[in-house]
Amino acid sequence: MNLSSQLSITAKNHPNKTAFVFQDNHTSYQELEGAVTKFASALHQLGYRKGDHIALVAGNSPYFVIGLYGALRIGAVVIPINPMYTPYEMEYILKNGDVKAILTMDVLVEKFAAIAEKLPGVNHYISCETGAELKLTAHPLSTKLKSFTEILQGGNLEFISPVLDEEDVAVVLYTSGTTGKPKGAMLTHKNLYSNAKDVADYLTINGDDRVIAALPMFHVFCLTVALNAPLMNGGTVIIMPKFSPKEVFRITRAHTPTIFAGVPTMYNYLLQSANDKDNDLQGIRLCISGGSAMPVALLKEFEKKFDVIVSEGYGLSEASPVTCFNPLDRPRKPGSIGANIVNVENKVVDEFGEEVETGEVGELIVRGPNVMKGYYKMPEETAATLKNGWLYTGDLARMDDEGYFYIVDRKKDLILVGGYNVYPREVEEVLYEHPGVAEVVVVGMPDPDSGEAVVSFVVANDPAIAEDDLREFCKAHLAKYKVPAKIEFLDELPKNTTGKILRKNLQETIK
Template sequence: MNLAEQVKQIVMSTPHKKAYHYQGKDTSYIEFDQLVGTLAFSLQKVGIKKGDHIAFLLGNTPDFLISLYACMRIGATAVPINPIFTLDEISYIFNNGDIKSVIAHDTLLPMLDEGKLNYPKVETFIVCESSNDPLINLDSISKEMKNRLHFFSDFLSESSLIETFDIQDEDTAIILYTSGTTGKPKGAELTHVNLFANARDVAHFMKFTAEDRVIATLPIFHVFALTVVINAPLFVGATILIALRFSPSEIFTLAKSQEATVFAGVPTMYNFLYQYPKGNAQDFSTLRMAISGGAPLPHQVLHNFEEKFNVRISEGYGLSEASPVTCFNALDAERKVGSIGKSITNVENKVVDEQGCELPPNVVGELIVRGPNVMKGYYKMPEETAKTLRDGWLYTGDLAKKDDEGYFYIVDRKKDMINVGGFKVYPREVEEVLYQFPEVLEAAVIGKEDEDFGEVVYAFVVLKDNGILQEELIEYCSRHLAKYKIPKVIKILEALPKSSTGKILRRTLKEMNF
């Protein structure tokens, strides 16, 4: 079974249950299913077949959900792309990913037209209008682009009779391009069984029910949101509350007016929600669960949020190559601060040394994973696949440890570890200390090359009070850290560079000049 078939099961049992809410409008499961079927028919009509690759350049709108499930229904492969990527980044994925068709927001049409010669294999461009009338003046679009252009609204006005395909569990359902820290992004191929298994197991472990109302403010083209706030809720017939963008004021309003029960975010979102002066516990009074992932959650941020809103945050862990969730702090078990929890249902995690041998409790090594959620490989990259998938295990590249009770802790990215004269420094340890300084809003730590020690620690902070000096912060660190862990430089910034999901971009920080 695949996720599109699972939605049909929900339609059969509760057709008029609300599938999603968006900008004041509710859409039922039967309406959603009809839209999916109609789009699937229209895609077939323009020549999309099983196995063809369709890129999405879409934000948080129902168009994304409809497109994703239409692709799954006919066996096409969805390739979600961050819509704020540059033309060069988009062109690389179009070509590397063998994209045949593109579904994009209308505001991106001029850019796509400008770069059309970069991706001659793309046959059709399907434009999602942002209103009843397209924002783009078609007179400014080239004839070559117009010949390949279709409108999403037209595709939803066709008949919904579609040809059925024999879709296998191991067929690729989606290709997710990972934001590589070195080199070009790699396309992780996730199969129908990968997505189905992780949605099922996440729903089970997080105790999702049809009564849940899940806020989708994380970018839904990202794997964290894709499974946790889209596929898992739809798996059980819950309602998705789609937020076009992350705004603390809008999230509080949406949560209160729609009686949200689940919120999922990255650590920076929790920090922004806590800092928003008008937010209060009443706004989140209906939440039964808050989920954090995407990056380590600083202890101080967790404490501040929980104290202010009286909502427990449960931290988990995942990565694109695992669909993504592998660990989570179960709601009916002890929550250990700083831990990513235990292995979820049907997934196995362990910590190993350089030879792949399992390490004893509380010893740091590389986290590896296996289960039905693990990808089939990187698209057209057999050597990279062989490095990452070994003997049935996915090597994550994350440094972790496991305690005596089976709780896992991410120490840091293997490639982010700092080697100061032979001593290991984990950025997260230094960041936790900086977050405890009352005037620090955000912190990030990297390693910089040094002639004497090989590497030294550099830190970047955003402050509440600009009157704080670097020397005060370094002196504070000296009281809480061993000498080799103390930042040599602490740079005060107005904001930290972040990805569209709110993850702090260490690579950008490493490229800064001092």
Template sequence: MGYNLNENLKRSASNFPESIAYIFRDKSATYQELNQKVDRLAAGLFVQGIRKGDGVALILGNSPEFLIAFYGILRLGAFVVPINPLYTQGEINYFLDNSQAKAVIAHVSVEPKLSEVKKQLENLKLVIYTEANDQESTWEHLMETSINVYESPYIDEEDLAVILYTSGTTGKPKGAMLTHRNLGSNADSISKLLELDVNDRIVAVLPMFHVFCMTVCLNAPIACGATVLIQPKFSPHDVVSTIREKKATVFAGVPTMYSFINQLPEAIAEDCQSIRMCISGGASIPAELLHKFENKFNVSILEGYGLSETAPLVAINPLKGTRKPGSIGLNIPAVQSKVVDEFGKELPRGEVGELVVQGPNVMKGYLGMPEATSAAFNDGWFYTGDLATMDEEGYIYIVDRKKDIIIVGGYNVYPREVEEVLYQHPAVVEAAVIGVPDREYGESVKAFVAVEDEQITMNDIIQFCQDKLVKYKLPKRVEFFKELPKNSTGKILRRELRELTEVK
């Protein structure tokens, strides 16, 4: 039958019926209970007319409802469209229209936006709120359905499981079509690489609508009967308390989260003594931050790399064996990658080119966008848009996004290289670098920083960088922020910084 997320849950419910599947505040459920809840939700959707091949959107924060709905939709052979509840009405309209979703399961806080959207979309037949709402079907009503009303259909590993919308830096967001094989193979690789088992407790504080959390904190743990510790939103204090009180064994986060936890004065190494590994992804973690965090909490951070289109993991530093700070590690099982020039020719080790990927985790394509799909693939390889280099042992180093390169007087400047230096400054908490127009050199480097010490000046920062960077890589200007703009996963948004610069 191949990879099948639905079967993974059934197997864990059969093998570990009494093991705790999730803990959320004061609620918890065993695998047997979770499986029954998933059955009831699938039956409720079936009675409301949802069938195999239909799309159901989830506009929910981190909650047991997200987990139950995600697997309930898959059990019907339908596909999930995860949407950030903070998106605007226009963005939600676009995702629902583009995916042709027939139903939405949402938190009641989204109701004002959804009631307008529903009037405009003929395809949208059903809106379910997880909390009481007078006009619509409710979660409770759905969960009361007898599970005998339907029979779970045959699900092939090539069936569509999830459509993930990638943030469109140019044009409209694209819907990456991920199959059961894409997501299932990735969950399988992660659970093997991280040696996850029934005794593990994984903190799920990354947004569940994002592929990093979906695979690392939901699908991989559920495939091996581990416990998911659901956190509704990120707070450094709450995360440290959860790790300490619930004896978490695995924490996955983005660099910003590690930075905030590291700054928590009351947090000490003993709080994290149950943790056997941390995972960082979503953006490159500055080497300085990685060392500070590891030294403070006496834990190891495994840096990895992935994309929505690759379900998501491509490479990660090994749990056992050599970890190379600054590197995203080695290819995961069954996934291949190489570094190529602009003609698609593989480059010698150590040279910088575009990272291309091949494997069972690579998406089917972009929904309804044949041109964008064919532009992303060449000769069976997916082009990531990231510039990378690979060392003799196969460890991959992401240099930067292809489109983020700054060209100063004909010289390439990779923002990440400058950011790594900025993070070494003791007062710098966050840093990002972009290229701005320059009459003499075409472009120059501009830095944006958030600092702990308000007395720090632009000259202090530039002087600090002078010993560590060649002249053309030095920031010409530095702008100070209380906090840099970020997306829902905590990734710093260079795009917004560019727009701010253009407005000025």
């Protein structure tokens, strides 16, 4: 079984039920199934076949849903990419990922025009209309541009999908590494289907649920928990183009959602924006938190204010992503990421891979049907991460005597800005390209609004260089949330006897 086949079954059993709501417009499962089939047919007519790589660079919208399931239906490998990325950031992923077609929004076409010459392997740019009324007929990419609406109209409802094996790669998620270029985690049809099913079973997500999809759909948290899990069970997805507390409260009143999934900063914004007199999340039975640790004080205050359960969990792209959640059938433990979800096993080990005693700290490792096939075209990195059937997360954790896990520290040096991962090495690489920078190190600092903010320490070889100069340089190469919020100049960076930069020493100096 796979996600696309399951959608067909759900549409057959519940044709008139609402699959998703977007901008207050309802789309039934029968309508979604038809659009997915026609888009799959259209891709086939354009020459795409099983195994071809198709990038999905679109915001939260029906286009993303139809594009994802339509590409999966022909057996294509989908590569979701953050539309906030700059052309500089997208170029590596598109080239390394051997992408042959890109589905994107018309307002983003200019980004690809800037790098099109470097992407000779891309045959088509499928443009989705946003209402911006852009004229693309005379565009430099016009010979490769295709209108999503037009090719969808030409699709055939009689299209028959090729046979898909559960071990075939379905999605490649690029996750930046602290030691170099982004790595593409290959997730199979089995990985994605099993994790969506197991999460739905564990959290009792069913056909009566209406789930708010406020997280970005290109991120695996939203992809599995707020999109695939409800769709495979006949639930309804309420698509938010972007998160806004005011809009969440409006949607709650207008569409009576039952589940909300978000990162801790979203919960903080909702709490601070709530009306003091009203319960603005009336009807929501469950809130799901992930992405980073939720402060216990925030969790308790949020639950008290809105009278709703918050289940905190843990996951990573390489595990499709969920491995743990706080259970709903027994006491939840604030500060814990919960226990094993259905069919997934977590354990804490020492440097030799041996399980440590209960309560001791070690590395969290995972195994189950959700664990990735490996990193795309990176056999050495795959071998270092997948050992004897276990996925080594790189996170330090401990387990209590009731099987609840606690993250002690995140992956080394990772910075989480508003739920988005920022890897210091990526920002450092950009700054090193500036001729005025001799040395640089990037760390995170606590931020009341976004959880963490990016800070860079720079040793300049040009005394005239200013903080604004470097920030503008970064803006041209990095997504907004990766741009340093603060840049400090030093005469030299602290190092140990082997020449390794002492990041923790620098973090301690941040005020």
